[in-house]
Amino acid sequence: MRQLETKETPVTVPLTHAGAREPDGAESNQPPAFEGRNLYLTDRALRNAAEREGAAWARERLEAWGGVLGSTETYALAARANRFGPELKTHDRFGNRIDEVVFDPAWHVLMASAMREGEHCSPWAEPRAGAQVARAAAYFMHAEVENGTQCPLTMTYAALPVLSRHQHAMPWLAQLWVPKILARDYDPRALPLADKTSALIGMGMTERQGGSDVRANTTRASPAGGGEYHLTGHKWFFSAPMCDAHLVLAQAPGGLSCFLLPRILPDGTRNAVRINRLKDKLGNRSNASSEVEFNAASAWLLGDEGRGVPVIIEMVQHTRLDCIIGSSGLMRGAATQALHHAAHRSAFGKRLAEQPLMQNVLADLAIETEAAIALTLRLARTFEADASEAERALARVATPALKYWLCKRAPAVVAEAMEVLGGNGYVEESALPRFYREAPLNSIWEGSGNVMCLDVLRATRREPAAVEALQAELALARGGNSHLDAHVAALTAALADANSGEAGARRLAGGVAVALAGALMVRHAAPALADAYCGSRLDRFGSGALGTLPPGAGCAEIIAQASA
Numbered sequence: 001m002r003q004l005e006t007k008e009t010p011v012t013v014p015l016t017h018a019g020a021r022e023p024d025g026a027e028s029n030q031p032p033a034f035e036g037r038n039l040y041l042t043d044r045a046l047r048n049a050a051e052r053e054g055a056a057w058a059r060e061r062l063e064a065w066g067g068v069l070g071s072t073e074t075y076a077l078a079a080r081a082n083r084f085g086p087e088l089k090t091h092d093r094f095g096n097r098i099d100e101v102v103f104d105p106a107w108h109v110l111m112a113s114a115m116r117e118g119e120h121c122s123p124w125a126e127p128r129a130g131a132q133v134a135r136a137a138a139y140f141m142h143a144e145v146e147n148g149t150q151c152p153l154t155m156t157y158a159a160l161p162v163l164s165r166h167q168h169a170m171p172w173l174a175q176l177w178v179p180k181i182l183a184r185d186y187d188p189r190a191l192p193l194a195d196k197t198s199a200l201i202g203m204g205m206t207e208r209q210g211g212s213d214v215r216a217n218t219t220r221a222s223p224a225g226g227g228e229y230h231l232t233g234h235k236w237f238f239s240a241p242m243c244d245a246h247l248v249l250a251q252a253p254g255g256l257s258c259f260l261l262p263r264i265l266p267d268g269t270r271n272a273v274r275i276n277r278l279k280d281k282l283g284n285r286s287n288a289s290s291e292v293e294f295n296a297a298s299a300w301l302l303g304d305e306g307r308g309v310p311v312i313i314e315m316v317q318h319t320r321l322d323c324i325i326g327s328s329g330l331m332r333g334a335a336t337q338a339l340h341h342a343a344h345r346s347a348f349g350k351r352l353a354e355q356p357l358m359q360n361v362l363a364d365l366a367i368e369t370e371a372a373i374a375l376t377l378r379l380a381r382t383f384e385a386d387a388s389e390a391e392r393a394l395a396r397v398a399t400p401a402l403k404y405w406l407c408k409r410a411p412a413v414v415a416e417a418m419e420v421l422g423g424n425g426y427v428e429e430s431a432l433p434r435f436y437r438e439a440p441l442n443s444i445w446e447g448s449g450n451v452m453c454l455d456v457l458r459a460t461r462r463e464p465a466a467v468e469a470l471q472a473e474l475a476l477a478r479g480g481n482s483h484l485d486a487h488v489a490a491l492t493a494a495l496a497d498a499n500s501g502e503a504g505a506r507r508l509a510g511g512v513a514v515a516l517a518g519a520l521m522v523r524h525a526a527p528a529l530a531d532a533y534c535g536s537r538l539d540r541f542g543s544g545a546l547g548t549l550p551p552g553a554g555c556a557e558i559i560a561q562a563s564a
């Protein structure tokens with residue numbers, strides 16, 4: 001046993017977790033423990049992609065972080081933080097309203113170490129070429145192990161560009177909030193910001209009546225003078241309510257607007273934000289997601305009244321990037337466990353990894369994961385501070401396409417990886433049940449699948465620069481694979497088809513995503529992997545997901561039959 005210190009409580013974690021190295025491992029036909037590995041050094045595709053996309057300078061740091069994340073201790077902390085999830089404490093023992101969320105000490109250890117690494121701030125704190133890619137690689141490895149802690153880290157990372165953009169209008173923002181967000185010393189205490197070492201930021205958009213369509217928000221914001229407003233209403237999903245502030249949308253007199261809503265006010269009193277309950281979620285159980293009510297809560301306007309969506313969209317774009325990185329990491333985390341298990345487990349006199357049909361499954365998992373890594377870090381490069389206009393235009397179409405596609409692939413990949421482990425995969429100690437419960441989430445929040453596909457449609461219809469950037473990226477692989485060339489030709493025709501409507505948006509978005517993946521695989525992966533990817537993925541034109549029936553499939557008639 002070893003003790004890891006938190007600010008509050010020492011946490012004791014067992015040094016063995018799933019599949020302990022037992023002396024009789026060989027006779028029992030059980031694999032050795034999976035954890036206790038360096039997640040960076042054991043990931044060729046990640047290392048290559050990180051170096052290729054501009055983060056070669058971060059190698060030492062990523063190696064160190066890969067060692068921490070892949071350790072037996074971190075896997076045990078991850079299991080524990082999810083088994084003993086957060087609890088809402090609405091009142092103190094004297095009956096005073098406190099609205100506190102109490103976490104297992106394991107959560108705090110994981111948060112402290114991720115903040116030390118800078119997952120919530122590194123590209124802003126140390127801006128340099130490749131900073132987004134380096135952070136993406138770090139965050140990717142985190143996703144292989146634990147996902148709940150990633151929620152507040154992501155939201156904080158994503159909020160900073162918005163706060164920075166508006167700090168000129170509110171100098172106290174720059175002086176007080178920005179330095180605390182850039183700080184790396186985790187501080188979970190509910191104190192006024194001035195008394196804290198660091199700050200975390202969340203986001204509140206979704207209300208009962210609408211999440212995708214935030215224009216339906218009903219929370220009202222009344223001006224109170226000096227940029228301050230009083231918010232009255234609710235949020236139906238409000239994750240990480242222990243964050244020091246949230247960026248929220250509310251209806252001001254001039255329309256839907258974006259506000260900074262602190263948890264504790266500068267005078268030390270709690271803001272009028274009441275946590276009604278925590279959501280009882282399928283997965284992501286280490287993290288708290290809540291329902292809240294605002295009763296004239298103090299908040300400060302960011303940007304102009306009526307510009308709420310354009311202001312918060314920069315945050316949303318960054319959270320979407322993290323959904324993509326997170327789902328790719330989750331896929332890698334599950335697929336490597338499958339490879340590990342199959343390499344050690346025998347059935348019918350041979351290792352699973354030597355059985356031809358199992359080899360087909362493992363290879364398919366491997367190419368899916370390799371493509372996900374290539375796509376993810378390529379996209380992260382378009383988010384760099386020094387990215388060109390063309391890179392930004394590529395991000396405009398690639399972000400929603402990959403958010404749709406990779407987040408949609410994760411549940412299928414995790415389920416398949418779980419099956420490779422047989423019964424062991426269905427048991428909590430393997431971590432795969434936790435990954436399985438987590439897997440659908442990135443597709444639901446921060447713009448659900450359909451919403452992302454409609455965004456791809458919008459970008460390709462209205463932003464010629466985005467289509468040009470996409471074509472230029474795909475052209476780099478032209479002639480490298482006949483399946484890819486045929487797919488790109490079909491995609492080009494689809495992009496030019498002004499008649500293709502919303503019903504075909506999943507086919508289009510999937511088509512864009514697999515084209516980008518195929519092109520990256522052709523340019524950078526071993527030829528066998530690239531050929532396998534292009535030969536198996538591209539002919540289907542983004543299908544392999546539900547909602548990709550061809551034009552003229554008669555959807556309305558089919559639905560009517562099913563509902564009869």
Ligand SMILES: Cc1cc2nc3c(=O)[nH]c(=O)nc-3n(C[C@H](O)[C@H](O)[C@H](O)COP(=O)(O)OP(=O)(O)OC[C@H]3O[C@@H](n4cnc5c(N)ncnc54)[C@H](O)[C@@H]3O)c2cc1C
Pocket residue numbers: 202203204205206209210211212213237238239240281284289441444445446447448449450451454
């Ligand atoms: C665990 C968890 C934590 C969350 N945390 C937060 C948080 O911290 N802050 C926050 O603001 N929100 C949060 N959310 C909310 C999340 O972002 C929303 O659930 C999501 O945006 C979808 O909104 P909705 O639930 O209202 O569904 P709806 O908007 O009703 O959508 C339902 C379905 O309809 C589809 N759809 C919508 N419009 C169209 C269309 N025009 N055409 C075709 N299909 C369409 C969607 O893709 C979706 O599949 C969280 C959600 C979860 C599950």
